[in-house]
Amino acid sequence: MVDPVIRAGDVRGAVSAAVSAQPVTDIHTHLFGPEFGELLLWGVDELLTYHYLIAETLRASDVGYDAYWAMSQREQADLVWKTLFIENSPISEACRGVVTALQAYGFDLTTRDLDSYRDALRDVRVEDHIDRVFELANVESVIMTNDPFDPVEQPAWAADRAGDPRFLPALRIDPLLNAYSETGRPTLTALGYAADAELSATGLAEIRRFLDDWVTRMQPQYMAVSLPPDFAYPEDSERGTIIRECVLPVSRERNVPFAVMIGVKRAVNPRLRMAGDGVAKADMSSLERLLEQHPDNKILATLLSRENQHELCVIGRKFPNLLVFGCWWFMNNPSIIDEITRQRIELLGLSVIPQHSDARILDQLVYKWPHSRAVIADVLADKYADLSASGWAIRQSELERDIAALLGGNFRRFLAR
Ligand code: RAT
Ligand code: ZN
Numbered sequence: 065m066v067d068p069v070i071r072a073g074d075v076r077g078a079v080s081a082a083v084s085a086q087p088v089t090d091i092h093t094h095l096f097g098p099e100f101g102e103l104l105l106w107g108v109d110e111l112l113t114y115h116y117l118i119a120e121t122l123r124a125s126d127v128g129y130d131a132y133w134a135m136s137q138r139e140q141a142d143l144v145w146k147t148l149f150i151e152n153s154p155i156s157e158a159c160r161g162v163v164t165a166l167q168a169y170g171f172d173l174t175t176r177d178l179d180s181y182r183d184a185l186r187d188v189r190v191e192d193h194i195d196r197v198f199e200l201a202n203v204e205s206v207i208m209t210n211d212p213f214d215p216v217e218q219p220a221w222a223a224d225r226a227g228d229p230r231f232l233p234a235l236r237i238d239p240l241l242n243a244y245s246e247t248g249r250p251t252l253t254a255l256g257y258a259a260d261a262e263l264s265a266t267g268l269a270e271i272r273r274f275l276d277d278w279v280t281r282m283q284p285q286y287m288a289v290s291l292p293p294d295f296a297y298p299e300d301s302e303r304g305t306i307i308r309e310c311v312l313p314v315s316r317e318r319n320v321p322f323a324v325m326i327g328v329k330r331a332v333n334p335r336l337r338m339a340g341d342g343v344a345k346a347d348m349s350s351l352e353r354l355l356e357q358h359p360d361n362k363i364l365a366t367l368l369s370r371e372n373q374h375e376l377c378v379i380g381r382k383f384p385n386l387l388v389f390g391c392w393w394f395m396n397n398p399s400i401i402d403e404i405t406r407q408r409i410e411l412l413g414l415s416v417i418p419q420h421s422d423a424r425i426l427d428q429l430v431y432k433w434p435h436s437r438a439v440i441a442d443v444l445a446d447k448y449a450d451l452s453a454s455g456w457a458i459r460q461s462e463l464e465r466d467i468a469a470l471l472g473g474n475f476r477r478f479l480a481r
Contacts, residue, residue, distance in 0.1 A: 067459050067460055067461045068459070068460055069457040069458065069459055070452075070458045070459070070460060070463065072449070072452045072453070075445065075448050075449045075452050075458055076445040076449060078458075078460065078463060079441055079444045079445040079448055079463065079467075080441045080445060082460075082463050082464050082467045083437050083440055083441035083444065083467055083471075084202070084437060084441070085202075086202075086464070086467045086468055086471045086472075087202050087203065087204035087471070087472070088201070088202060088203045088204060088433060088471045088472060089203075089204055089205050089206075089207075089471065089472030089475055089476070090203055090205070090206040090207065090420055090421050090423070090429070090433075091207050091285070091364075091389060091390070091417060091420045091475050092207060092209070092234070092288075092323075092325075092366075092389070092390060092392075092420035092421075092422055093206045093207060093208060093209065093420070093421055093422060093423045093424070093429075094208070094209045094422065094423065094424040095206050095208055095231065095423055095424070095425075095426055095429075096208055096231065097208070097227040097228040097230075097231030098190055098191060098194065098227075098228055099220065099225060099226070099227045099228070100217070100220050101220075103216065103217060103220075104190065104426065105424060105425045105426065106185075106190065106193060106197075106425055106426035106427055107182075107185050107425075107427065108141070108166075108178070108181050108182045108185055108427075109137050109138055109140075109141040109182065110137075110425045110427070111162050111165060111425050111427050111428065112140075112141035112144045112145055112162065113137055113140050113141050113144060114158065114424060114425060114428070115336075115337075115338040115339040115424075116158035116339070117144050117148065117158050117159065117162075118132070118140075118144070118336065118337075118338075118339040119336055119339040119340075120148055120156055120158060120159070121143060121144045121147045121148055122336065122339075124147050124148060124151075124152060125143060125146075125147040127143060129335040129336070133337070141178070142178070145178045149162070149163075149176065150176060157396070157397045157398065157435070160431075160435075161428065161431035161432065161435065162431070164430070164431035164434060164435065165427050165428070165430045165431045166181055168200050168430045168431070168434075169181075169184065169185070169430075171184060193426065194228070194230075194426065197426050197427060197429050197430055198230060198429070200429075200430045201429035201430050201432075201433040201434070202433065203230075203429050203433060204230070204472065205229075205230045205231070205232055206230065206231055206232070206421075206423070206429070207232045207233070207234045207285050207286075207420075208231055208232065208233055208234060209234055209236045209288070210233045210234060210235060210236060210282060210284065211236045211238075211239075212235065212237075212251075212255075212278050212282075213237075213238075213239040213240070213247060213248070213251045221281055221282065232284075232285050233282040233283060233284045233285065234284050234285050234286055234287070234288050234323070235275075235278055235279065235282055235284035235286070235287045235288070235320070236287075236288050236289070237275075237287055237288070237289050237311070238289055238290055239251065240252075240271070240289075240306060241289045241291075241302075241303045241306055241307065241311070242289070242290075242291070242292070242303065244302040244303070244306065245261065245302070249261065252270065252271065252274055255274070257270045257271070257273060257274045258270045259271055259274070263302060263305050263306070263309075268305070268306075268309045268310055271306060271309075271310040272309075272310045272313065272314055275287070275310060275311065275314040276314055276317075276318065279314065279318045279320055284320060285320075285321075285479065286320055286321040286322065286323045286364055286479075287311060287314075287315055287320055287321070287322050287323065288322075288323035288324075288325065288364075289311075289322075289323070289324060289325065290325040290326075290328050291324055291325065291326045291327075291328070291346075292326075292327075292328060292329060292330070293326070293327050293328075293329060293343075293344035293345060293346040293347075293369070294346075294347070295324075295326055295346060295347075295350055296347070296350050297350040297351075297353050297354045298353060298357070307354075312358050312361050315361055315362070316358075316360055316361055319362075319479075321361075321362035321363065321364050321387075321478065321479065322361060322362070322363055322364070323363075323364035323365070323366075323389075324351070324354075324363060324364070324365050324366075325365075325366050325367075325368070325392060326346045326351065326365065326366075326367050326368065326372075327343055327344065327345070327346045327367050327368030327369045327372060327392075328341055328342075328343065328368055328393075329341060329342040329343060329344050343368045343369050343393075343394050344369060345369045345371045345372055346367060346368075346369060346372055348367075348372060348375040348376065348379060351363075351365060351376075351379055351386075352379055352382070352383075355379065355382075355383040355385055355386050356383070358385075359383075359385055360385075361385060362385055362387070362478060362481065363383075363385055363386050363387070364386075364387050364388075364389050364417075364478075365386055365387075365388055365389070366388070366389050366390045366391075366392040366420075367392070367395075368392050368393055368394060368395065370395065370400060370403075370404075373395075373403075373404050373407060374407060376388055377407050377408055377411040377412055378411065380408075380411070380412045380415070380416070381411060381412065387415075387416070387417060387474065387475070387478045388408060388412065388416045388417070389416070389417035389420060389475075390417060390418075390419050390420035390422075391404050391405075391418075391419055391436075392420075392422065393422060396419075396421075396422060396432070396436075398435065398438075398439050401418075401419065401436060401439045401440070402439050402442065402443060405418050405419075405439065405440055405443045406443050406446075406447075409443060409444070409447055414466050414469055414470060414474070415474065416470070416474065417470070417474055417475055418436075418440050418470055418471075419436045419440065421433060421436070440470070444467070448463065
């Protein structure tokens with residue numbers, strides 16, 4: 065009995081076990097490998113000052129924006145802990161995540177003694193900590209967000225990088241597409257590329273040369289951009305021109321997919337700094353046109369607004385060159401993951417990437433993945449149970465094959481295509 069048919073009553077348990085056992089390829093994070101030094105964030109104070117928690121703290125405490133930003137990180141973490149974990153029960157998804165992580169490390173949660181949790185992680189070696197986190201989260205590899213426009217990150221790429229192979233690069237190009245005049249062009253000029261204001265033929269060639277050089281240097285898994293809800297394509301704008309004339313050709317020629325993350329309204333409340341971004345519904349016909357006009361380009365897409373998710377699934381049905389991924393940011397909450405994952409499986413079958421973590425702090429892998437896995441397992445258990453009730457024999461090896469595809473195989477196959 066090498067490959068047994070799973071009995072109807074055992075389907076749920078088998079799905080849950082297979083989802084837990086399957087190592088994940090986490091296709092979008094903000095984590096960095098250890099060779100990036102201080103860019104790799106980890107530890108209790110980082111966990112507590114995650115921007116999702118800053119927004120919640122400033123709602124619940126009387127401390128104002130300026131007073132918060134004037135504090136040291138340790139003081140900020142103390143305030144977050146006091147406000148969201150001591151004076152209130154930590155019931156939001158971002159709060160519960162911290163609790164899950166502390167529990168995973170075996171800390172005594174009855175004491176609520178923040179200093180003891182800090183102390184327990186103080187003397188660990190980061191390399192050992194990475195191993196522990198990857199093991200606890202059952203994550204195989206994570207894709208970073210690498211910004212060649214960031215002066216702090218640039219030097220790490222200048223040297224020959226012999227990094228931890230579990231951290232894979234992604235070339236993030238927001239400044240090139242969303243702030244060409246303000247940041248994109250000045251940075252290109254400073255790096256020796258003759259980009260011009262008019263986007264002349266020579267200027268566009270220089271932007272292509274820049275992208276091509278960075279693809280060579282980074283060997284990224286994909287090129288990515290976050291886009292506002294009013295993203296339009298095609299469009300007679302700097303962004304529209306650079307996408308059409310530079311990003312898509314390089315993406316095609318180098319076989320590096322283009323990932324679009326659509327729906328973020330940056331700095332809705334700038335006083336919250338990184339926590340101040342919002343969301344709005346996007347016009348999905350732009351994504352349709354992008355896919356329709358460029359059938360030879362591979363596009364990864366995730367949408368930030370809940371209202372766009374059904375349309376995204378339907379677009380996925382029309383375009384094999386689209387791979388839908390993840391429940392991004394404000395979507396990364398159990399009730400919404402549940403809803404979106406059901407929709408995706410019903411409309412697209414197994415040809416999706418159900419989730420990424422968006423982790424910014426290493427320790428977040430330890431909660432974001434178990435939280436997502438539980439919801440994904442629940443949805444899949446329902447789907448396989450329905451299938452079994454319809455008379456289909458579910459075999460263990462086929463179940464494992466499907467789950468391996470969802471949690472990593474689909475992504476690798478898309479890259480290889
Ligand atoms: O989820 C987040 O942490 C956001 O701040 C963003 O980084 C978003 O995921 C992005 O990649 O732009
Ligand atoms: Zn992100």
